[in-house]
Amino acid sequence: MRRKLIAALAVAALAVAGCAGPQNTGTGASGSSALNIYLYQEPAGLFGPLAPSSGPDNQVMSLLHEGLLGVDPDYELQPRLAESYEVSPDARTFTFKLREGLKWSDGKPFTSKDVLFTYKLLADPRSTSATAGNYTAVEGVADFVAGKADEISGFSAPDDTTFVMKAAAPNFGLAALVGTAAIVPEHVLGDVPVESVAENEYFRAPKVTVGPYTFVEYRTNQYVHVTANPEYRSPAKIKDVFLKPMTSDAATAQLGNGGIDIASYSPTDLETVGGFGNVSTQEKPGAGFVRIALNQSKPYFSDVRVRQAFLYAVDREQIVKTVLAGKGEVRLSDFDKDDAPEGLETYAADPDKAKQLLTQAGWDFNRTVNLQWVQGQRDRDATVTIVQNQLAAVGVKVKLVNIQAAQISKTYDEKSYDMTLYGGGNYAVDASSVNYITACALRYPAGGNINFFCDPQLDDLMARANATTDEAERKSLYSQAALRENSQADLFWLYSPFGLWGVNDRVQGFEAPGSQDAGFWDPASWSIAG
Template identity: 45%
Template sequence: MRRSRAQRAALISAGLSLVLALAACSDPSQDDDTGTSDEGTSDGGAAEDTALNAYLYQAPNSNWSPMAPAHGPDVIVMNLIYDSLLGVNPDYQLYPRLATGLPEVSEDGLTITYTLQEGLTWSDGEPFTAEDVVFTYNMVANPATGSPSAGKFADVEGAAEVTAGTADTVSGFTAPDEHTFQITLTKPNLGIVGLTGNIFIIPQHVLADVPVDEMDTTDFFTKSPNVGLGPYVFEEYQTDQYVHLVKNPNFREGEVDIDEIYLRPVTSDVATAQLGTGEMDLVQISPADLSTVEALDGIEVASAPGAGFIRTSVNELKPYLKDVRLRQAMLYAIDRQQLIDEALGGHAQPVNASFMKDALPDDLETYEYNPDKARELLAEMNWDPNQVIQLTWIPGQRDRDTAATVIEAQLNEVGIKLELNQVQPGELTDMMNAQSYDMTLYGGGNYATEPFAVYPIDSCNTHYPNGANLSFWCNEEFDRLVQEANQTVDEAARYDLYRQAAVIENAEVPMIWLYNPDTIWAHTDRIQGFEPMGDQTNPFWNVQEWSLDG
């Protein structure tokens, strides 16, 4: 039986009432003496109108470490409790945060100099200096810490020695004085600013004595209170209920207006229902709910184009997944436009390469829906229809859940036996570490600010855990073109090289590209100062400018 939107909303609300009743006894943001005034107006927090409840699209791993593999919900928390030299604004342009401006690059392209803001302190009151930046970059550039981002620093002087274990620190990271941080390169690397300027800075005075090989297990990144430079301090995580943060009284911008934030890992359906009942203030909504949410009183809707995309990795370490024709067949077998129209209300664009904007050529193969072509490719490679492929993902986001079921049905239709495997974040991390997965469905990334950002997800040198290449694809000509582009000062020539690399990637299909979604935010009109960000991991990019009215 097909239900109307109103009927579905009523069912969601009815089921939600029981959930909220059971949770209230252990959830401080729902207690009458902390969250609801005598007049019956809930502010969702410990003090009247000073707490904000926001949707967290998945449960976090609760490891707030810049050296941990990137996991979107954890990155959202880290964007609140840490800060970085540079940030990315809603136009996907770099802008200064801890730095006073964008860095200076020497004429030979070998020295990058950041000037830091003066007078900044950590949340525990200790002064922030360039030595904290040197310490942080050394930790992130050292694979012994468990950092998957170490490969981004391959061109930094002394990084190779640290990777080889013959040096303890990277000689190319220096602090000429307490307000200056320099990176010295072995060859020009124009993309390194965009790839590494947003690294979350961690406190040397707290972590200096932790052995490097224990950095990924130290309890600093899970305990409360955490020490950071961001507008908020981590207070507690109640598993599967909320992440609680309180404002940092020493934040560099001065007084933060909103006292507390509760990040709530619930499904998108529940989050939308809570937005309607007033129990949620900020939600990333599904396009399927857009018309319903727009009809709610006191709710404002804003959207921004995404900088990343939803895709599935294909583990080429598995012999049965190595043939490029299989991956091409998968793309032809999936009706991505239908998926976009039905699951996202048209608020997305199909993707046929990882590059974006000016780095994307116009003449790529578009892999339009063609199941007959898919069958031809499978027959050509003598594909075994009894071979089972498992697609693993973390459930809870409606478009991704829908995408998984559509992929399952349409691949099975052409003779690829796909099985779905829903897991929790920790389980997926274990599978990644063991390289035991066949395919994983995930999304995110920012490929709009800096084209070289594609290199970590595609290159031969950044196979996980040394980078974010979860498909273990390798094409040396692709790597050569991208590296040459990254060293080319002339912008027109640089982007031409990126477009050549995109043609190779498009033909070899290192991953199954699905779509680039618009990010749609809905929030109570009590929030003032909110500016929509297309990056779903950073809705709080300017939270220090927010306030809650009434």
């Protein structure tokens, strides 16, 4: 049976060989071969901080760009472009000291003016920044957006290596919320009108970067090619990296035959990957989760009983056991497991209760709702079918709609979708990050609340928790917020998958992220043996 599976995977690999881009050829910084990395989806091709978050685009960006801070494999904030940072005792002033001598890939000096330019751009809704809502807590942003001020008083660059950010009110989590934003070059984009900057070619071909790599080309359905930035503070040890979108089956096959060096893979392929003699597995609990957003701008999803019914209808434990082979956990809340209190409703599978709640809510059992997802990841492909079947068992008709990653944001813009399955996020760094996907003020496009959920009571608890530096009080308030959010079923939580990464033994220094859609950590330190 195992031989048949490996043979089938080999066929899948051959099927994409014609469009997979370069194999392990080419010379690296020390005579090394090029590195080939699997991308779990086709990128949208917007490699900058203005666009809505996209897992594959973010993975490409993690090689090209850097922020003041980064999140390490243990989910801790670490200085990157900043050498250090301080938070004032009242949690209102954040002072970042930049590394000295940094340069852009074109040799121009990197200074705090680039940071000031980027943060102002990201805070300005006219730029179509998908994260503009994150900056509303900064002093002066409200007046700037309202046209009452030309500058943002809460941003300043007192010298070339210092950037200061001030919050309008105590905001302990602000550094975690915005500190990782990718910084872009003022000398390239500074003269572009803010209303049209998002359309600038730079974001599709960022050839001037401050990260370890710079952009070469993107060939749709083939690869994204990046090359080492010679001006990076610690030049990358591998010259060329190719990031290749393909199905998970094809990626696993190419992992076995050497066409791919680094790939996330499905738990159902554990035995197969274990049989590859030159591949090691790195496993890590994830900081995000896979979920289904129910579009609450549509009246039939605005009733909390409907959202609760959907959770009761689906046996998520079964999904973890069968689809993930136990390599994951059922998710009960947006909050990370370490931040979640006892007493959360588990919504264990109970079809009878699901039917009862749907009836009480007046659900129209003749209605058909669409569930959209991007096909190609084995766990998600299997999950949508299970969800469809188990919702059907309680009388909910679901039509599955396969959609391209680049089309998803349009359905958010138009509020046209019913349900969408997606994953990712990092909610382990600081509990305040949950606000980005729950806050009324951060409903898309102002933020990541793509399901258009709104609960002022939850917003109040989150704001109070984030306003105090007292650790015990923060924990208590976030526990209350988690209980509230869990009871409101803002999202159709599914599971937190463990990150499973197959790494060719010739690759040294790679540290696996917690999920297939997370950015990569410190790629400049990777090397290839031999």
